[in-house]
Amino acid sequence: MKVGKTGALITALLLTNLYCGITFGQGLKDTLTAKYSNFSRLSSPEKLYLHTDKSLYIAGEYIWFRGYLENSSALSEIPESSFIYVELYSDTIISRVKIKKGEDGFAGQLPLAHNLKTGEYTLRGYTTWMMNSYPEFMFHKQIVLINPTEKSSRVVSNSGVNSAGAKSTELNSNALNNSIVPGKKNFEVSEEGGSDTLGSVLFFPESGRYFANRFAVIAYKATDTKGRGFYTEGALYNGKDSLIAPLLTEHNGMGVLRFLPVSGESYHIMATDGTGKRVKYNLPQAESEGAVINLRSRDGKIFINTTLSAKYTAEGASIIIHNGDSLFLCEVISREERSFILKDESLAPGINHILIVDRDSKILSERLFFIYPKSEAVVSLISENSEDTKGMREVAGYTLQLRDSQGNPVKGEFSVSVTDSFLSPHDNLSNNFKTYMLLSSEIKGAIEDPAFYFMDESLQRDRAMDLLMMVQGWRYYDLPAILSAERTPAKRWYEKEFTQQISGRATSTFRNTKRSILSVLAPEINLAVSEPLNKTGNFTITDLNFPDSTNFIVSCTGKEGQKGYYLDIGEQKFPATLDYSFIKKRVSQVDPSSMMIFTKMFYDTGGSEAVTLNAAVVSSSPKIAPKYNPSPFNQYFDRRQLRERSELDLYSGMSLLDYIVGNFPGLMYGPTGDDGQRTVISTRSFNITGDPGVPLLFINRAQVQSTGDLDMYTVDDVENVAFLKGNDGFMFRTLSGVILVTLRNAAQNKDVSWYFNTKLLSPLGWQKPSKFYSPDYSLEKDMEAVKFDTRTTLFWSPSVKTDEEGIAKILFYTSDRKTRLNIVIEGTTATGEYISIVK
Known part of the structure; x- marks a missing residue:
């Protein structure tokens, strides 16, 4: 959990003022202080969040994104990585890009091929430093893609409606007002894929265990067969089926049982399953050894009660409070019951952790709690047009205003997305920048409707957050490595990436x-x-x-x-794909009018039906784009310039040099080189001396110094060959001609060379920056060029900065649809406060 300057100061003061008992307590304090200090300074993990322009895409579109990267600890002595990796995958990797931090931060895009099938895809972002930890802590987002040519595209995962049951929260309908066009249903929930049956109930005793004959607090989570929170009600019974306490879920299937367990007694619940039946679930048994932590929060204070079993009362234990990289409290407890009171302001915003450890630093119990950050920034978005619904091809202007709580202007930098709310509905309860950095990135497993926990302050919200802290475990750091005095921090196999490199080994x-x-x-x-x-x-x-x-x-x-010599080039390693457990969305039916627009978008971006073209259609094109393009510029070729594999089969066994000279006009045999190799020269002179020009030679898209290397191959070794004569080679800055060759094995393996001692490489480099295109209809050329504007993303900018007055302007033109807009603004203020607003 990253803290700002104030948080860092508090941390420093706490670290210098921690107090423990003498001997055992002081030794533990010293060990923990050193461990936490080393972890924060040298091993603090990175967090990465990706803001995408939307969550619903059509095949043929682009995913536009900006990455926000930071160290989780403000005390880290190592700056953030200079590169991030962004991947799209389903069962296997579909595309991967490397993004270098530039003027607009980590900004980039991923193209979505027209042949991608309708379905749900995973967008993942990470750095090499993050590969040292569990892949669950990399950024994951579910993307829904529609291919209008498939019948299955009529039914998609509903990314625009909250997935929770009707009774799980009272905020569902209000939270979605901004993404629903009045009087029109853009996505209708289908019965297919729905689940109204109780799947499981899991129990979570507060801090991990409970004692008999001591008041017990046990949280629980009820889910349906799809893993979504399920509303259920029932009662708690003992082994004699006597009623002990009622049971009623409070939020997204979560609730809590409070009762006094009797020694030797067993307990179970009977809960409704959605079909009119009641299902029995047994509670875990009470324990006799260990420790229990009970926590309550009110009036800006945290009240903590601890209970130790007789064994640990005699041996002694310690209570520790931290947030993953900063240690806030360490004190010996040697009595059966102790109470502690802490002020919220003395702790860091976000998730904090209380645990009790024994003399050997073994964890006896642990409890999470959340401290809400104080919001200092006031964000206003003022429209120059008072109407919520925009007309067709009209200018839309907005003023973004950023002020602090005193009304003073504040600087900030944001990424801004504007989408058609009808064609690309926004889920207001899904993860956003603020919820991810403060909550989702530090808690185990996917959170259902995470944005709910950051709505306006209320007792319901605070209670739901505390339930969440009890039912979802946290392992954002290697806690045993930090606590154990005998163990050193785990070795980092992957370092932070600040520059690029190529490594390998030469042998002979x-x-x-x-x-x-x-x-x-x-x-x-x-x-x-x-x-x-x-x-x-x-x-x-x-x-x-x-x-x-x-x-x-x-x-x-x-x-x-x-x-x-032989060269072995080290391959860059990437993390394996993870079947991330997203909360399943309810299946929805796409509105027919939306599907008509999606279909037009698909064809306008170059999509086509999955049909096989006959030879006459293919050969009629004056330009050819070969499957394995021999040119480093990926250019098109005239038919006369290129020979494909089917044409080369007629010359099996022939020397490649002889074939090229005999089949491409403008080339002839040159003089024999000093090494005895034959060469190829141009039939015309293009230099001041009048000597014949020497054509450039590229094999597998890499330039080769001598045309004599062509004699090392036969036609059977070649996938395709092309010759650019005279002015056709202008892209290569030569008039002497360009010979382009793709070797057959290079069609499957790019790292192929003509000698064992040489390797041709094309490693993953950073993506060249590109700008999102948005037409300017004040210009006649744009007005005429765009026949029908079907954009679902009307505006995207990865970097919008407020000036000295705290002001930034947002200007764009609407499409050919009169519709309401979703405007999503995410970023940080100059003081480091996370901002995420939706209009």
């Missing part, structure tokens, strides 16, 4: 790598380096800075040019 059967030279060439980034290797052959090329699709040529040769 007969030669010593100490006498070899490693050369790295990347013309696209003007990189050319040569360095001697040591006897191990290991190498790491550091301080690189390259965008995606950058080609590298890495080679190892002897000092006299010997090529008897």
Whole structure:
């Protein structure tokens, strides 16, 4: 949990003023202080949140996003990573991009191919540093995609309605007013996929256990067969079926039982299951050893009562209060019952943790509680048009105003998304920037309707939050590693990424790598380096800075040019896909009028039905885009410039050099080189001396220095070959021609070279920045160019900054639909306060 400057000061004061008993207590205090200090300074995890332009997409669209990254501890001495990774996957990875922090933060986009099927996909974001922890603590968001060409696309997961049962909260209908067009249902809940049957009831004794003959507090969570909170009612009974206490869920299937358990007695509940029947669930048995923590909060104070069993009363134990990286209290308790009172203002905002440990730092009990941050910022969004519903292709202007509680202007930076509320409904109870950073990122498992816990202050909200703290465990950090005085912090296998690098090893059967030279060439980034290797052959090329699709040529040769070396390039490791347990949404039927617009959007972005085109249709195109493009510019080719695999089969066994000279006009045999290799030259002179020009040669999209290398291959080795003659090679800045070759095995493996001592690489680089396109209908060219504006995202900006007066302007044009808008603004103030508002 990250704290601001004030929180850091409080932490420092607490750390210097912690008090424990002498001997055992003081030793534990010293150990914990050192452990927490080391963890906060050197091992504090990172948190990443992705703000996307929406949650419902059509195949062929783009997912626009901005990442917000921070260290969880303000005391961390290591800055945040410079790169993040964003992935889209279902069963397997569909796409992955690497984003470098720039002027707009971690801003990027993911394209959604037209052949993606209708369904739910997972958007995941992380850094290499986050790969040291559990994948559950990476950012995960569920994306719904519709492919209008599929019949199944008529039924989708409902991302615009709250998934909780009707009785789970009274706020459902009010919270969704901004995403429903009056008098019109954009998504109707279908019976298919619904679940109105009790699936399970789990019990969570407060702090992990309860004692017989001591007042017990046991929270519970009732869920349906889809894992959603389920409203149920019933009663608690003892083993003789005597009624002990009533049972009634309070929020999203959660509730609490309070009673005095009798020694030797067993207990169970009888709860309604939604079909008119009652189901029996047994409570866990009372325990005789350990510790119990009971907590209550009121009037800005936390009241804590602890109970120890006889064993630990005699041996002694300690109570610890922390928030994952800062230690707030450590005190020895040696009596059976103790009470503590803490003020909310002395603790850090967010999730805090109370635990009792024995002399060996073994955890006896633990209890979570939440401290709401004080909101200092006041955000206003003022429309220049008083109407909520906007007309067609009209300018829409808004003023974003940021003030503190005293009315003074505040600087801040935000990402802003404006969408059509009819075509892209917004779920106001789902995760947002504030809920994720303060709650969801630090608690185990998916939270149902997390935004509910950050609505206006109320007794219902505070009680629901405390129930949540009791039913969902927290392991955002390696607590045993922090507590144990014998163990050192876990080794970090993945470091923070501030620059890019390529690593590997050179080996040789007969030669010593100490006498070899490693050369790295990347013309696209003007990189050319040569360095001697040591006897191990290991190498790491550091301080690189390259965008995606950058080609590298890495080679190892002897000092006299010997090529008897082998290169093994280290592959970058990525985390395995995680079947993240999202709360299942209810299945919804897409409105027919919405589907008509989605279908048009699909075709307008280049989508097509899944049909097979005959040969006549394909060959009629004057330009060809080969499946395995031999050009580093991914360009199109004329039919005369390209030879595909089917045409090459007629020349099986022929030298590739002979085939190219004989089949592409404008080329001829050149002089034999010093190494005895034949060469290829142009039939025309393009230099001042009148000598024939030498064509450029690219094999597997990487430039090769000598055309003599063509003699190393036969036509059977080639997937395709192209020749750009004269002016056709203008993109390569030459008039002598360009020969482009794709090797057959390179169609499956890009890291292929023509020598064992050479590797061609195209590692994942950072995504080149791109801007979201929004038409300006004040310009005649935009008005005429856009025939029918079907945008669901009308405006997206990853960086909107307020000025010295706390003001920022938002300006865009509406589409060809008269509709209401969803405006989502997320970001931080200059003081670090999280902001997330929806209009």
